[in-house]
Amino acid sequence: MNYLHSIGEYFLMLKGTFHRMTKGSVLRGLILKELDDLIIGSMGIVSFLSFFIGAVVALQTALNLNNPLIPKSLVAYAARQSIILEFAPTFISIIMAGKVGSYITSSIGSMNVTEQIDALEVMGINSLNYLIFPKIIAMLFYPFVIAISMFLGILGAYTAAVMGGFVPPDIFVQGLQEDFIPFHLVYAFIKTFLFAFILATVPAYHGYYMKGGALEVGQASTTSFVWTSVVIIITNYAVTQLLLS
Amino acid sequence: MIEVENLHKAFDGEEVLKGIDFTFEKSKTNLIIGQSGSGKSVLLKCLLGLFTPEKGVIKYDGKPYTEFTEDEKKDLSKQIGMVFQGGALFDSMTVEENVLFPLRMFTKKKKKENLERVKEVLKRVNLDGSEKKMPSEISGGMQKRVSIARAIVNRPKYLFCDEPNSGLDPKTATVIDNLIQEITHEYDITTIIITHDMNSVLEIGEKIAFLKDGVLVWKGDKSQIFQTDDEAVTDFVYSSNLFQKVREAQQKEL
Numbered sequence: 001m002n003y004l005h006s007i008g009e010y011f012l013m014l015k016g017t018f019h020r021m022t023k024g025s026v027l028r029g030l031i032l033k034e035l036d037d038l039i040i041g042s043m044g045i046v047s048f049l050s051f052f053i054g055a056v057v058a059l060q061t062a063l064n065l066n067n068p069l070i071p072k073s074l075v076a077y078a079a080r081q082s083i084i085l086e087f088a089p090t091f092i093s094i095i096m097a098g099k100v101g102s103y104i105t106s107s108i109g110s111m112n113v114t115e116q117i118d119a120l121e122v123m124g125i126n127s128l129n130y131l132i133f134p135k136i137i138a139m140l141f142y143p144f145v146i147a148i149s150m151f152l153g154i155l156g157a158y159t160a161a162v163m164g165g166f167v168p169p170d171i172f173v174q175g176l177q178e179d180f181i182p183f184h185l186v187y188a189f190i191k192t193f194l195f196a197f198i199l200a201t202v203p204a205y206h207g208y209y210m211k212g213g214a215l216e217v218g219q220a221s222t223t224s225f226v227w228t229s230v231v232i233i234i235t236n237y238a239v240t241q242l243l244l245s
Numbered sequence: 246m247i248e249v250e251n252l253h254k255a256f257d258g259e260e261v262l263k264g265i266d267f268t269f270e271k272s273k274t275n276l277i278i279g280q281s282g283s284g285k286s287v288l289l290k291c292l293l294g295l296f297t298p299e300k301g302v303i304k305y306d307g308k309p310y311t312e313f314t315e316d317e318k319k320d321l322s323k324q325i326g327m328v329f330q331g332g333a334l335f336d337s338m339t340v341e342e343n344v345l346f347p348l349r350m351f352t353k354k355k356k357k358e359n360l361e362r363v364k365e366v367l368k369r370v371n372l373d374g375s376e377k378k379m380p381s382e383i384s385g386g387m388q389k390r391v392s393i394a395r396a397i398v399n400r401p402k403y404l405f406c407d408e409p410n411s412g413l414d415p416k417t418a419t420v421i422d423n424l425i426q427e428i429t430h431e432y433d434i435t436t437i438i439i440t441h442d443m444n445s446v447l448e449i450g451e452k453i454a455f456l457k458d459g460v461l462v463w464k465g466d467k468s469q470i471f472q473t474d475d476e477a478v479t480d481f482v483y484s485s486n487l488f489q490k491v492r493e494a495q496q497k498e499l
Contacts, residue, residue: 115333
């Protein structure tokens with residue numbers, strides 16, 4: 001029953017988020033701030049992880065291809081497919097659930113326990129719209145992060161495979177272009193948009209409705225990471241089933 | 246002026262406010278006092294519209310809240326200033342931005358005019374020079390003063406204060422109490438303060454409502470509180486060692 005209550009509360013929160021909009025000039029500033037915190041602030045870790053995970057994927061594939069009948073271009077093909085289909089959109093989103101999700105939960109949770117949300121409500125401001133709407137809009141730019149992650153992942157794979165002497169550069173590029181299905185990119189970006197919405201709203205829910213003090217803010221951040229990851233994984237499965245099978 | 250008639254509020258079937266009747270007068274510091282759990286904060290939240298009472302009427306300047314249209318409710322919220330127990334300052338904003346916030350949200354004036362008003366209000370609460378500081382960089386007393394400045398910057402008709410001097414040393418607490426009283430008279434507003442601090446009661450209690458277990462058991466002013474025979478009030482007043490000793494000394498003199 002608690003789960004049903006939480007799911008209902010989550011959808012009511014979403015409804016409240018798109019009501020009684022905050023003044024445009026104030027909202028603009030909030031969106032820019034969230035863009036800086038959520039998107040620009042995540043670029044460093046996403047770039048670092050993408051490059052090295054891409055490199056490791058290429059290395060692992062190259063090291064496990066012992067059969068001379070299997071073409072070396074498979075290293076690039078495998079790296080491209082794994083990065084575009086799962087690593088960049090899903091794996092990075094799970095990491096973002098830890099980074100961005102915890103930040104959203106703890107920042108809203110702290111405002112909750114220090115009565116800052118009450119202060120907004122008393123002033124007649126729709127706190128849901130003020131706090132959550134800018135985050136949703138900022139996260140619309142999340143696909144750019146994932147696009148950069150895809151590029152850097154493949155660059156990492158190229159660097160490891162070519163510099164490591166496993167695959168010649170022209171063969172790697174040929175492998176990247178082999179059997180490329182453009183719809184795979186569409187699929188990856190459709191789920192990225194869904195993950196962006198989940199990343200903005202599920203942690204916000206956990207911060208907004210938490211009760212207690214500083215200790216509970218920490219607990220809410222952990223719970224938020226777990227639930228955001230669970231929702232992302234389930235959504236990933238549903239979207240893959242719907243679009244690719 | 247805010248009038249409360251037969252106000253009832255319950256949570257999970259348990260009645261927290263049991264038929265409160267009281268008039269909070271304009272240009273006076275109206276205090277709601279009582280022990281923890283007596284229903285003070287619930288009453289305040291009902292007055293602020295954060296809780297909906299089960300029964301009873303709350304009238305703002307004679308008009309029942311239930312008869313307010315959505316636009317009137319919106320206007321009313323702009324006429325309310327609130328000083329929270331912990332200050333509730335936005336910690337991502339500077340002192341100036343905190344005080345500017347209600348003006349940015351609700352006025353169409355130019356930024357320059359708004360900043361002038363902020364400067365004027367910060368000067369009023371003796372905080373000129375602290376504009377660029379973050380809330381974490383100033384003391385608890387200063388945070389309370391910023392909170393007061395934010396509450397009055399939009400020239401409200403009603404000022405609500407939830408234990409405005411809790412956590413402050415006695416000297417700073419008196420400064421805050423006096424500041425609230427001065428502002429109440431200066432701006433001609435209805436001020437409602439929740440407190441369980443007897444020093445505040447003696448300092449600024451121009452009208453007092455005493456709550457016990459959700460019931461309004463006594464009303465009066467600071468000059469009457471030591472003369473009442475009401476057991477609940479005397480228990481509360483003399484629960485402080487200081488006041489108890491004063492009473493013992495007075496009795497010895499008699």
